[in-house]
Amino acid sequence: MTRTVKNVAHELFAAHGLTTIFGNPGSNELPFLAGLPEGFRYVLGLHEGVVAAMADGFAQASGRAALVNLHAASGSGNAMGALTNAWYAHTPLVITAGQQVRETIGQEVMLSNVEAANLPRPLVKWSAEPSSPRDVVRTLAQAVHIASLDPAGPVYVSVPYDDWAEPATAADEAALARRVGGGAALSGEQVAALAARFDAAERPVLVLGPDVDSARANGDAVRLAERLGAPVWVAPSASRCPFPTGHPAFRGVLPASVRGIAELLTGHDLVIVIGAPVFRYHQYEPGDYLPPGAELIQLTCDPAEAARAPFGEAVVAPIGPAVAALADATTARASVADRSVQPSPPVPPVSADGPLAPEEVLAVIDELAPQDAAYVNETTSTVGVFWDRIRMREPGSYYFPASGGLGFGLPAAVGVQLAVPERRVIAVVGDGSANYGITALWTAAQYRIPVVFVILNNGGYAALRGFSAKLGTPDVPGLDVPGIDFVSLATGYGVSAHRVETATAFRAAFAQALAADTPTLIEVPIETISPFAGESSEEE
Numbered sequence: 001m002t003r004t005v006k007n008v009a010h011e012l013f014a015a016h017g018l019t020t021i022f023g024n025p026g027s028n029e030l031p032f033l034a035g036l037p038e039g040f041r042y043v044l045g046l047h048e049g050v051v052a053a054m055a056d057g058f059a060q061a062s063g064r065a066a067l068v069n070l071h072a073a074s075g076s077g078n079a080m081g082a083l084t085n086a087w088y089a090h091t092p093l094v095i096t097a098g099q100q101v102r103e104t105i106g107q108e109v110m111l112s113n114v115e116a117a118n119l120p121r122p123l124v125k126w127s128a129e130p131s132s133p134r135d136v137v138r139t140l141a142q143a144v145h146i147a148s149l150d151p152a153g154p155v156y157v158s159v160p161y162d163d164w165a166e167p168a169t170a171a172d173e174a175a176l177a178r179r180v181g182g183g184a185a186l187s188g189e190q191v192a193a194l195a196a197r198f199d200a201a202e203r204p205v206l207v208l209g210p211d212v213d214s215a216r217a218n219g220d221a222v223r224l225a226e227r228l229g230a231p232v233w234v235a236p237s238a239s240r241c242p243f244p245t246g247h248p249a250f251r252g253v254l255p256a257s258v259r260g261i262a263e264l265l266t267g268h269d270l271v272i273v274i275g276a277p278v279f280r281y282h283q284y285e286p287g288d289y290l291p292p293g294a295e296l297i298q299l300t301c302d303p304a305e306a307a308r309a310p311f312g313e314a315v316v317a318p319i320g321p322a323v324a325a326l327a328d329a330t331t332a333r334a335s336v337a338d339r340s341v342q343p344s345p346p347v348p349p350v351s352a353d354g355p356l357a358p359e360e361v362l363a364v365i366d367e368l369a370p371q372d373a374a375y376v377n378e379t380t381s382t383v384g385v386f387w388d389r390i391r392m393r394e395p396g397s398y399y400f401p402a403s404g405g406l407g408f409g410l411p412a413a414v415g416v417q418l419a420v421p422e423r424r425v426i427a428v429v430g431d432g433s434a435n436y437g438i439t440a441l442w443t444a445a446q447y448r449i450p451v452v453f454v455i456l457n458n459g460g461y462a463a464l465r466g467f468s469a470k471l472g473t474p475d476v477p478g479l480d481v482p483g484i485d486f487v488s489l490a491t492g493y494g495v496s497a498h499r500v501e502t503a504t505a506f507r508a509a510f511a512q513a514l515a516a517d518t519p520t521l522i523e524v525p526i527e528t529i530s531p532f533a534g535e536s537s538e539e540e
Helices: 005-015 027-033 048-062 073-078 080-088 102-107 133-148 161-165 170-177 188-200 210-214 218-228 258-264 303-308 319-329 358-368 383-389 409-419 440-446 462-471 486-493 503-515
Strands: 020-023 041-044 066-070 093-099 126-128 155-160 204-208 232-234 250-253 270-274 295-300 313-316 374-378 425-430 452-457 496-499 520-525
Touching: 005 027, 005 133, 005 161, 005 170, 020 027, 020 048, 027 066, 027 093, 027 161, 041 440, 048 066, 048 073, 048 080, 048 093, 048 409, 048 440, 073 080, 073 093, 093 133, 126 133, 133 155, 133 161, 133 170, 155 161, 188 270, 188 295, 188 319, 204 218, 210 218, 210 319, 218 319, 250 383, 270 319, 295 303, 295 319, 303 313, 358 383, 358 425, 358 452, 358 503, 374 383, 374 409, 409 425, 409 440, 440 486, 452 486, 452 503, 486 496, 486 520, 503 520
Parallel strands: 020 041, 020 066, 066 093, 093 155, 126 155, 204 232, 204 270, 232 250, 270 295, 295 313, 374 425, 425 452, 452 520, 496 520
Antiparallel strands: none
């Protein structure tokens, strides 16, 4: 039998471990998907945004690239919101999209991908449409390598569907055999110079970002913090947890504002930022970038992050080896003096009649969840209390939409659970966020993916209510979303679901869900709180 471009493409993906395909097929994709080889697994999502978010969670949790198959222009467009999260999370996604028959593309026939390479930009590292069938396999190989090299990220290849049946050539076999490795690690001189700067600082502070967790450098980050005797903050707009939250040096997550960060870093003379941009601000609160007398050094795997930072010095290198080398080279000093014992989380408020306090719900989750639980969080109004209440100990314990693009939580949890079946995945998702990716429940049910979905329902967009108060815009419409029955929605998609209204009932339902081998959704009415500490999000 004559080997085709499709045969070699399948072999290429298998050789790189890309045997799980997240997709929602259209007519242009059928020739690629027909006759998948043994060992491939196709995971169907009912909307392309859900498909991309599932793949995002899978790739982040597994630490390797994920394969996504999308339809042409309209289908790819549906996935663009999810790509904002993958882009900022440095998630390696290899996205293939179907294209109409090659000779008809210029006519803009139905379901053609017009200017296909331009469609997903700027939310991909690279995109292309092969210039001929003979360049399809090489282009796909290029996509696999680019997606995985630092800084990792999504890539996009549009393939005319008649190309798959073309005979394979010797050039295709050559592309199949190639391997590409990363490089540009810190030199010995760079390590020594950075370690000397660290040692010379009197009051250093570490600010760790998501790429520390992506590189599984959490343990070396602990060693570095302990040798420096430095407190540790997580970088603002945190999408992953790079440091164990129960460690004595842990301080919390920095706020996403210039003034807020400078205030919290007051008293430090050296700010060491590792694996994060400098900084991902959100609310506009201008001021001095750093407190008086402070300098900043950034270590990042992303040249673009280094280049666009408005202040400080930057060094570009792979994060994992760099953190290990710096932990080895830095001189050990006394432990952090002002926080030798990690305080217990504050006692959660006990709800009277009415909705539960979110702190009370999160305290039960933290108490009952396994120590190595992996959390997917998309409760934008309760992010602060989540970090206060949930103890995260292991690498790969926390995932949050890196760009703030909603619709991540439910599908990403499905992807994470597929990637780490040995761990229990708990998705804590707000009612407003859940509706963006609700069809992920169908995938969880059909594939028996045992995620525990906890919907914190406050009847609206509570984070926006907080911003409304902060921005002095109290009369904004569209912030209330009442009347949604998540139990009925989940049941309709095939997921076991319960609505609970007391802490005792939640405790029982959550324990039952943890013991199940199929997905469970628990809807919990909660009080509305502000995402900004100390501020009320409700009208007086």
